[in-house]
Amino acid sequence: GQSLEQPSEVTAVEGAIVQINCTYQTSGFYGLSWYQQHDGGAPTFLSYNALDGLEETGRFSSFLSRSDSYGYLLLQELQMKDSASYFCAVKDSGNTGKLIFGQGTTLQVKP
């Protein structure tokens, strides 16, 4: 089977840097995606890593280590609007298009 582990909650202050980790166990691996979901809203795609290393998109970066089955999402210069749930996800090993999501990390940014 496939499973992803991520912390359930993270709290940080405005302007700080926070890292949300995700470890995965999969029988077949294509890449790791990250999605953001605000309360009452829809998930929004943030990033995708297929290869090892760091991908940067503005204040958000995502890292992958395939050998460690580990990735993280790094949020810099935190803003109040970054308070949301963050999900890591992998594609099903059967390459069917099914995404397997982690349970989500609720990030609370405090003033």
Next chain:
Amino acid sequence: DTEVTQTPKHLVMGMTNKKSLKCEQHMGHRAMYWYKQKAKKPPELMFVYSYEKLSINESVPSRFSPECPNSSLLNLHLHALQPEDSALYLCASSKPGQSQETQYFGPGTRLLVL
């Protein structure tokens, strides 16, 4: 246009009602998805359509019936639902194949079954 639209935004229905959820995208995506999401939980896949053909049914009860009339539209027909079916129903789309990790979600329909 990178938007997926869904109607209605909210829906309240009784257990004997029949209703339909609608989803539309004009990004030329040929893979479309229905997800169900309960509060504080990740989205849970229900159906996948690839090139207008049903490719995945995650053992969803038959009271949920998907339909893909064309490459831009996806419907979910609801009949004889149970209160436990109350949830946020999300539609998503993506390019098929290697790009399926990048899915664009609609705002969802918040369904309450009484």
